[in-house]
């Protein structure tokens with residue numbers, strides 16, 4: 001029952017975010033192309049980095065990406081393996097995990113001891129955006145508003161999966177969800193914003209603005 005309620009809440013929130021961003025149904029459908037079928041998705045709940053990596057590489061051509069609040073750097077590592085130039089920006093110095101599950105082959109894969117991803121061991125600041133085409137924030141503590149502003153200032157794309165509202169410059173008004181508030185803020189900054197949802201446990205609704213990044217699917221807007 002609780003799970004059912006969670007799903008209903010999540011669907012209502014997703015619909016509301018879509019209304020705020022003004023995404024046409026046809027456009028919205030493009031952003032879910034290639035996501036996994038429901039049966040397969042149920043097995044994927046804990047693999048947020050792998051799912052986001054898959055989603056990003058399905059939708060965008062390789063580019064210079066900042067993995068903001070990237071933690072150990074697995075997302076950046078996977079993107080690097082796919083030909084992207086990825087840099088982790090996170091004030092807490094951490095090494096790559098020694099293994100991960102490859103969700104395509106369903107196998108455990110070792111990360112070579114010699115592997116590394118470039119890191120900036122510091123907090124994200126807006127000026128850093130000038131070195132990147134895309135800013136990604138997966139549960140990026142205190143960085144969501146800064147990412148939206150920096151992407152607007154430098155023409156970057158962004159992909160955000162926000163979770164809690166901590167250390168942000170503003171909070172949503174009572175009765176408004178943080179995601180709704182961020183979506184509206186991004187639109188007010190001139191971004192063309194889409195929403196998408198991945199099937200991992202936790203806050204899994206994302207906001208995406210392509211900016212100058214090249215899209216893989218024809219027919220979608222490529223500026224925002």
Ligand SMILES: C[S@@+](CC[C@H](N)C(=O)[O-])C[C@H]1O[C@@H](n2cnc3c(N)ncnc32)[C@H](O)[C@@H]1O
Nearest residue numbers: 069070071089090091092123124138139140141
């Ligand atoms: C909830 S964790 C998310 C980590 C990773 N993206 C994940 O999904 O597991 C939040 C991360 O935000 C980082 N962080 C905190 N303040 C930050 C800032 N100002 N700029 C960049 N990262 C920050 C923390 O060091 C931590 O790694």
